[in-house]
Amino acid sequence: MLASPQDYVEEAQRFREAGWTAYKIHPVCRPQEDIAICTAVKRAVGESMVLMLDSMWSYGYEDAVRVGRAIQDLNFYWYEDPLAEDDLYGYTKLKTQLHIPILATEHLPGGLYAYTEWIRQQGTDMLRGDVALKGGVTPLVKIAHLAEAFRMKCEIHHGGNSLNNVANLHVTMAIPNCEYFEVLQPDAAQKHGLLEDIEVDGRGLVHAPTRPGLGYDIDWELINRNTVAELR
Numbered sequence: 001m002l003a004s005p006q007d008y009v010e011e012a013q014r015f016r017e018a019g020w021t022a023y024k025i026h027p028v029c030r031p032q033e034d035i036a037i038c039t040a041v042k043r044a045v046g047e048s049m050v051l052m053l054d055s056m057w058s059y060g061y062e063d064a065v066r067v068g069r070a071i072q073d074l075n076f077y078w079y080e081d082p083l084a085e086d087d088l089y090g091y092t093k094l095k096t097q098l099h100i101p102i103l104a105t106e107h108l109p110g111g112l113y114a115y116t117e118w119i120r121q122q123g124t125d126m127l128r129g130d131v132a133l134k135g136g137v138t139p140l141v142k143i144a145h146l147a148e149a150f151r152m153k154c155e156i157h158h159g160g161n162s163l164n165n166v167a168n169l170h171v172t173m174a175i176p177n178c179e180y181f182e183v184l185q186p187d188a189a190q191k192h193g194l195l196e197d198i199e200v201d202g203r204g205l206v207h208a209p210t211r212p213g214l215g216y217d218i219d220w221e222l223i224n225r226n227t228v229a230e231l232r
């Protein structure tokens with residue numbers, strides 16, 4: 001979260017200048033201010049960047065409708081987690097009021113089997129997950145394949161640290177239905193423990209690892225230097 005709409009504008013412009021093609025807003029989670037942030041960023045970058053909003057489960061139904069209508073008028077690409085993570089009834093109702101694609105299920109309680117009801121009741125347009133929150137590579141692949149069977153996307157969430165991000169990248173590269181690799185900002189704060197890390201290139205792309213296994217080396221010297229005890 002940033003302090004003012006202008007701070008979001010400057011961040012988006014900075015990434016656009018670095019070649020990135022999409023910018024997702026984590027707003028302050030106060031509906032009117034969130035609309036002001038989204039409007040300011042859209043005015044600044046126009047159609048030159050894909051814009052998304054992730055409201056992080058912060059609205060009640062009425063505000064979710066108000067913000068959703070505002071950002072669909074701004075041609076935002078998706079509307080992520082406006083309502084509480086388990087509010088399937090609210091999401092189903094919300095989807096009848098909006099035509100912007102909704103992305104829920106990042107923190108869906110209940111694992112793989114809970115997704116079936118969200119698909120059946122049409123509570124979300126895309127599925128969401130990552131290796132850390134969903135229990136590893138295999139559960140995430142199952143969720144992605146479930147989405148594929150319904151011709152839905154499975155947009156993968158960032159992993160929270162370097163090694164999880166590498167595992168997410170492998171899943172992303174192995175499925176046809178994830179469009180974006182998420183890079184949480186500030187990027188440097190998410191990077192720790194690998195000798196080299198995933199880097200976004202000058203066209204806003206990340207690339208598949210080319211080596212066996214995860215394809216990135218753990219920085220054992222760093223880990224050993226910071227070891228305080230070993231559990232055996």
Ligand SMILES: [Mg+2]
Nearest residue numbers: 054080081106
């Ligand atoms: Mg999110």
